[in-house]
Amino acid sequence: MKKFLPLLFLVLLIPLLGACDRMPKLSPLPQNGVILAFGDGLTYGTGAGEGESYPSVLQQLVGRQVINAGVPGESTDEGVRRLAEVLADVEPDLVILLHGGNDMLRRFDAGRLEANIREMVRISREAGADVLLIGVPAPAAFFQTASLYNRVSADLRVPMEINTLAHILSRKEMRSEDIFPNAAGYASLAEAIAKTIRKAER
Numbered sequence: 001m002k003k004f005l006p007l008l009f010l011v012l013l014i015p016l017l018g019a020c021d022r023m024p025k026l027s028p029l030p031q032n033g034v035i036l037a038f039g040d041g042l043t044y045g046t047g048a049g050e051g052e053s054y055p056s057v058l059q060q061l062v063g064r065q066v067i068n069a070g071v072p073g074e075s076t077d078e079g080v081r082r083l084a085e086v087l088a089d090v091e092p093d094l095v096i097l098l099h100g101g102n103d104m105l106r107r108f109d110a111g112r113l114e115a116n117i118r119e120m121v122r123i124s125r126e127a128g129a130d131v132l133l134i135g136v137p138a139p140a141a142f143f144q145t146a147s148l149y150n151r152v153s154a155d156l157r158v159p160m161e162i163n164t165l166a167h168i169l170s171r172k173e174m175r176s177e178d179i180f181p182n183a184a185g186y187a188s189l190a191e192a193i194a195k196t197i198r199k200a201e202r
Contacts, residue, residue, distance in 0.1 A: 024157040026200035027130050029093055035059075035066040036092035036129070038083060038120070039099045042136075042165070043070025047180030054181075055096075057190035062197050067092065076103050076116035083120055087127040095124040096193060098134040098165075101179065104146065105139055114148040121156050132196065133160040134189075139179070143170035164192040 029035070037043050037055035045053025045068070059066035069086050071078070079099050087095075097120055103113040117133075124131045133153055135145035143166045153160040165181075168174045174185035181189065 024153065024159045026094070026132060026159050026196060028201045029062075029064060029197060031064075033064050033093035034090060035062070035064055035094045035096060036069055036086065036090050037066055037096045037098070038069045038079070038086065038124075039097065039134075040070060040074045040079070040102050041072035041180065042101060043068060043096075043098050044072050045070065045186060046072050047176035048183045048186050052183040052186055054186040054190040054193070057187050058193055061190055061194035070098075073102060074099075075106070075108065076100055076113055076120070080116050080119050080123070083123050084127070087124065087129065091127075092129050094132060094197075095129045096132045096134065097121065097124070098136065100136045100146070100149075104136070105179070110148065114152065117148065117152050118156065121152065121158055131158050132193065133158045134165055134193075135160055135162050137166040137169055143167075159196065161189075161192055161196065164189055 035058070037058070043053070043055065045056070053068055053070070055066045055068040067090050076099050097117070099120065100113055100117060121131050121133070133149060135149040137143045138146040145163055145166045149160060150162065152158060168181050168185040168188050169179070174181055174188060176182035
């Protein structure tokens with residue numbers, strides 16, 4: 001039996017390696033590329049001081065211009081209405097989409113939330129931008145990313161930071177309030193995003 005174990009291991013490993021190859025990836029950013037950070041208060045930097053939002057930290061880490069287009073309290077309905085104009089003004093190479101927390105807090109319709117996230121991905125791509133989706137944890141779900149983000153990522157082939165934000169918000173030392181990171185939390189999010197961007201450039 002032991003002599004068959006290496007063969008069995010390879011048989012089980014090959015499908016996993018294939019799945020990794022099918023994972024959506026970002027396109028490499030140009031050296032003068034522009035990044036649009038689009039979302040609500042989590043993008044704006046609520047819970048931290050000036051210059052401590054994740055877009056501010058990310059700009060320092062990746063050496064590209066990062067535009068902070070976060071609006072505290074915004075719903076995804078409002079985000080959909082706002083996005084096209086922001087894209088036209090900024091003309092980004094990459095959109096980092098971090099949205100949906102307010103919809104979940106206010107218990108808006110989950111189907112509408114998912115449809116709006118999909119629409120924002122579509123609008124961004126039609127404007128010629130790549131998209132990186134940030135998974136948002138559902139309230140009172142033990143800081144687990146809401147499943148809709150996984151569906152959007154899989155269905156639309158959108159690269160995603162799956163559990164980074166959920167992990168940050170699960171740690172008291174990285175939260176300023178129950179639903180917002182502090183400076184350390186935003187820095188950790190920026191570092192994870194920067195790692196994903198750098199990986200695409202290899």
